[in-house]
Amino acid sequence: MMTPDQKPTSGAGYLTQTLGRIFMGLAGFVLSLALLAGAASARDLVVLATPEEPYKFLEDGVYKGIDVEVLDEVMRRLGLSYSLELVESGTRIQQEARAGRADMLLLFSKKPDRMEYLNYPDESYIDISWSFFIRAEDAGTIRFEGYDDLKGLQIGITQDFAYTPEFLNAGLDFQTVASNNLQIGMLLAKRVDAVPMNTISTLYEEKKAGRLDQLATLPLPLITKPYYNVFAKASTYPDIKSLPGRYDETIREMQSDGTLDAILIKYLGRRPGNDDRGGS
Numbered sequence: 145m146m147t148p149d150q151k152p153t154s155g156a157g158y159l160t161q162t163l164g165r166i167f168m169g170l171a172g173f174v175l176s177l178a179l180l181a182g183a184a185s186a187r188d189l190v191v192l193a194t195p196e197e198p199y200k201f202l203e204d205g206v207y208k209g210i211d212v213e214v215l216d217e218v219m220r221r222l223g224l225s226y227s228l229e230l231v232e233s234g235t236r237i238q239q240e241a242r243a244g245r246a247d248m249l250l251l252f253s254k255k256p257d258r259m260e261y262l263n264y265p266d267e268s269y270i271d272i273s274w275s276f277f278i279r280a281e282d283a284g285t286i287r288f289e290g291y292d293d294l295k296g297l298q299i300g301i302t303q304d305f306a307y308t309p310e311f312l313n314a315g316l317d318f319q320t321v322a323s324n325n326l327q328i329g330m331l332l333a334k335r336v337d338a339v340p341m342n343t344i345s346t347l348y349e350e351k352k353a354g355r356l357d358q359l360a361t362l363p364l365p366l367i368t369k370p371y372y373n374v375f376a377k378a379s380t381y382p383d384i385k386s387l388p389g390r391y392d393e394t395i396r397e398m399q400s401d402g403t404l405d406a407i408l409i410k411y412l413g414r415r416p417g418n419d420d421r422g423g424s
Contacts, residue, residue, distance in 0.1 A: 189226040189381055191215065192237040193250035198348040198411045199270070200250060202230060210344075211250045213407045214269060215373070218394045244378035251371045261377050265388040267395040268370035269404050273416065275343040276362040277331060283360040286338065291316065300327045300339035307340065308367060332358055340366045347412040356413045363417070 193200045193211065200209040207228055219226050226248075231237050240246040242261045253272075254264055276294075278286050287293050291314035299316050301307060302324040319336050321327065327339040328350060343361065350356045375388050398404045408415050 186225075187381070189219070189224055189247045190245070191226050191228045191248045191250065192231055192240055192246045193228065194232065194234050194237065195230040198344065200228075200230060210270070210407055210411050211373070213410075214395075214398070214404065215250065217398060217403060217407075218391060221394050221397070222390055241374075241376035242378060244376060244380055246376055247379040247381045247384065248376065249374050252374050253369055253371050258374075263375040263377055263385075263388050264372050265374070265392045265395070267392045267399075268372050269395055269399070270344070270371045271368045271416070272371055273343040273365040273368035274340045275346075275365045275416070276338045277328065277341050277346060278338045278360050278362060279331060279334075280358050280360045282337070286362065288338075288362040288364050294338065297337040298335070300330055300336035302327065311340070311366060328355070328359070338362070343416045344412060347414065347416065351411075351413040361416075365417075 195201050199211045298319050301318050303322050330336050331339050405415050
């Protein structure tokens with residue numbers, strides 16, 4: 145029997161031993177590549193966003209908000225880890241996406257120039273809308289299917305705000321104020337009958353102020369636009385191209401099982417667009 149430190153006495157034996165060493169070396173090399181690939185795929189998805197309540201904000205050192213909770217649940221269901229950073233400059237986070245230093249950006253509207261460097265998913269769980277707020281006691285008596293329905297009412301608007309031309313030229317009775325923060329107070333004081341306001345921001349602020357039960361919204365918004373969580377085309381994240389599709393599937397699941405509604409209600413007190421007291 146040959147001891148480990150002896151050379152094989154035949155050419156066949158020597159060849160076998162040499163091939164074995166080559167095989168072991170290749171196996172080690174393949175294992176190293178697999179470990180490196182695993183390490184790469186295990187890196188956090190880098191997510192950037194601009195801070196804005198109630199969507200994403202920092203409170204007592206903790207990230208909170210509608211988008212933060214949605215993102216956290218999506219990543220949990222996908223089994224992915226991520227890092228989130230809030231950056232004041234929207235221009236900067238777009239630059240980071242262009243350069244491939246960010247993988248995902250939160251809450252962007254769809255614009256042709258952005259589609260050159262951002263991949264948009266199909267699903268949007270947030271519509272940034274402006275709804276007509278009215279007093280809860282007037283729900284069912286005020287309707288809005290067209291601007292003629294608002295004639296005879298006092299409508300509050302804010303100076304220098306960019307309302308739609310159709311709205312401004314509809315022949316309505318406007319009461320103009322200098323600050324948007326005055327509008328809900330004027331509404332509740334019965335100085336105006338309806339005010340168009342950012343739906344989500346107003347629900348959030350009035351929930352915090354404890355006045356949400358005094359308000360209703362008319363079902364048809366003045367204007368609405370979907371916003372998306374988007375993916376950087378220059379991202380080096382492993383399998384980034386498949387992520388928007390997997391993200392869409394997860395958002396649809398969360399819509400079906402009530403998770404998205406629960407998050408919205410937590411921050412807003414009710415789901416935007418589903419105010420059953422808001423007229424007919």
